[in-house]
Amino acid sequence: MNVTAGVGGPPIVLYRLSTDWAQRPYVATVQAYFIALNVASLVVRGAPRLDASIWVVVLAALVIGLALGEQLAGRISDARARAAIVIVALAGAVSIVIEGVLAL
DSSP states (O other): OHHHHSOOHHHHHHHHHHHTOOHHHHHHHHHHHHHHHHHHHHHHHOOOOOOHHHHHHHHHHHHHHHHHHHHHTTTSOHHHHHHHHHHHHHHHHHHHHHHHHHHO
């Protein structure tokens, strides 16, 4: 689903919710899952063709996200992390539906 529609996140979030997966093992597993998923996406679709300035922004966002995540990891409760995960997955799913409707 990630390669064809760009929606790899919502299914794993739904699985987490249906199994009541604990936060720490979920995060560790999802990191490995998304690495494999994105490598497969790159193999199938190829790397995106972006200007060098966009790549700089992407890499800066990656570094900032990693640093911010490291700082927040011990400060956010499991319940709030769970809510944030659901919100992000829902936003992604809704955006894909909107994109699909607009493409009709």
